[in-house]
Amino acid sequence: MRVKLLKDVWHVLKRDHNDLGNITNILAERVVNEIESMFWFVRWEKFDLLNMIEKKELSSVYA
Numbered sequence: 001m002r003v004k005l006l007k008d009v010w011h012v013l014k015r016d017h018n019d020l021g022n023i024t025n026i027l028a029e030r031v032v033n034e035i036e037s038m039f040w041f042v043r044w045e046k047f048d049l050l051n052m053i054e055k056k057e058l059s060s061v062y063a
Contacts, residue, residue, distance in 0.1 A: 002036075003028045 006028045014020045023031075 002032045006032060 003025065007023055007025075010020075010023045010028075014022075
């Protein structure tokens with residue numbers, strides 16, 4: 001599904017960035033895999049929420 005979405009919007013990205021070539025299924029899968037491997041906000045692997053709350057390391061953004 002994500003690969004299909006990337007391929008569907010690729011022409012918009014290509015319009016704004018002339019150096020982008022055509023995207024293949026293999027390239028789309030690689031891009032999606034790379035993005036999925038990044039931690040954007042919280043690294044959820046081996047994450048102990050209770051421990052983080054007890055340490056007060058998590059604070060409300062809008063407090």
